[in-house]
Amino acid sequence: MKVKRWKLAAFLLPCLLLFALIYLIPLGMVFGSSFFEWKAGGVFNFIGLDNYINAFTNDPRMITALKNTVIWVLMQSTIHVGLGTIIAFMLARKMRGWKVLRTIYMFPNVVSAAALGVIFLNVFNPKYGLINSFISQITGNDFVKNWFFDQNSAFITVTWSWLLYTGMIIIIVLAALLAIPEDVLEAARIDGATEMQLNLQVKLPLIRTTLGTCVIVAATSMLREFELIYLTTQGGPGDLTINLPLYLYKTSMTDNNYGYANMMGVVLIVAGVITVYSINKLFRMNESDY
């Protein structure tokens, strides 16, 4: 059936208007104002690329935030997705209780970030936290470590609060694994493929685009991560666990330096576009194998 153009336009228009109003115009404002010195009290002067130049040449906190963001994006794209994929492959064998395990793995994904933050603060509390108490029990000595604020443990402790909780990745990969046509697997088995070969050389390549989706989800989640850091370390000790969204928030809310904060917003958007484009290319997302 051929749909008339005006009808198409009429139905698309509300959506396009909303998109322009909620995303496009604010995006343009963010981009435009990143070239201004815009501070509280009505300061609004065009300064060209000064915000960008200052950020990359004269702002150690910006460099730390950018570095941490990149590290977390890489860790989430590799370790997080890798772990989730391995667990999904194990669950796909449908051993006894696999559905229960799948549900358990999803628990952290259904708890709000605020609640998770409080849980982690308590688990890692230096006085009464679960981890310190457990170590004290095992060693028989009083063990005290301020996990979130010790220079040596803060980064990894914050990372812990999202890196290992792979419920979403498991669900996506598992769905893809269970959707692989049985005749493909049967053919491989007839050709003498072992279980390991079946997993690595047949199933894994077949779910390539799904893995790409997982990597995009994981990587972009780290470009947006804010709540858990804010609720636990607030970027500390010092700037050890600060990332771009948190620095953006502080620059805007505490320093009231909106132009500089919007510069960070632009950097984040550009980083997001590059990340998604690279992953699309790497996983050949627009090509299907079956």
Add this chain to the structure above:
Amino acid sequence: MKKLFALLLTLAMVLSMAACGAKEEKPAETPAETPSEAPAEEAIEITFPTMWVGTSTMTQWWADRIAAFNAEYAGKINVKVEEIAGDQNYVDKMKVLYSSNSLPDAFAAGGYNLIDSMQDQLVDLTPYMDDELKSLASDLCWEVNSRDGKIYGVPQARQVIGYFYNKDLFAQAGIEKPAETWDEFFVQCDKLLAAGITPLSMDTADSGWVTSLMLCAMVADSDAGEEFMNTNLPKDYNTPEFIQAAANIQKMFQKYTTPDAVGGAYENAAANFFMEETAIIANGPWMVSDFYDTNMVEEGFAEKIGCAMYPGGVMYNSGKIGFNVASKDEEHIQATLTFLKFINSEESQRLMLEMTGDVPAMEGISSDNVKPQVNEVLALGDAAKRSINDFQSLWYANVVDEISVQYPLLAQGQITPEQFAQALTDAAAKN
């Protein structure tokens, strides 16, 4: 049939959207319909966001006062209250509203100084000063809320802060009375440690209120330091007094406090004091009501608590930033001032003293229902050799925030006291 169904469906959608988007209009009242009635005067609505919610010591007082105001001014002034829990959240929200030029009619940031950063959108209250308004606070309090001879805030309370100590724990350590010098103070900390008692409650989060009170009291232990602690918006923290005080704070973090101090907030520090795990906490008299709250402390806890002046005779003893007004027109300014006069009336301030222990801005308010520690703190304030203002009222907001970033580094020896002072100086330079 299909076309008809689609048409009906589209029509229904359009109508429902129109209904959702339609502005709610009141039915027009024509004089013909109500010939004998005078047109009803509409109540003026003013907006006021409050942080006095949940576990705030002011919650009960605020609930009482707003109920009383609503009863007295029903149909005339309607206060639209927005609840925002937490000082920092409140301040952040005000900053967002300021940046979009939409500050509420009145706001009170719990002593945080928003006057200097938002002055251009605040109402200069000087022309509105009448005898009634002036009598609500002492000259000292009005002074703190003024800039260049113009008044930008209606004071609510005085800031009188020393520290509280646990007399039982002091006795266990063989300490007879609070220290008069900082050297003696640290000797007492060592005695407490030797007796197996953690001397100090400290914190680093949310500007490290408890810790920073100690820091600034140490800074003020000299003429130059006292002057620094009465200077509005200082830019340079690289002073010998400040660096020495930062060095002492570093020592306190490393030796005399609990493991959860670094990263902990006021609530953690207070909990340690309430559970008698620490012997000393710096804070104001509004904390006294908690000493009697058996949901928080054990029965009889209050009797163990004494009040002390900081070594060197230093007390926080100043006015406090009060209510700021940002109404956009004369009608709302007048309504807001009526509200503030009620909320800061003699009765309201007396109730505040009784219910929260906060010290009224008005001189001469007293009550028989005040907890003894509150009176002790007030007496100490009157006897202080050096009176200072607090850092949240004086320093740039981003410097106050930077403290929380730098304290953990200072505590763990990652930076020196000199670097700590420089970091705050750098933050101040951004303004």
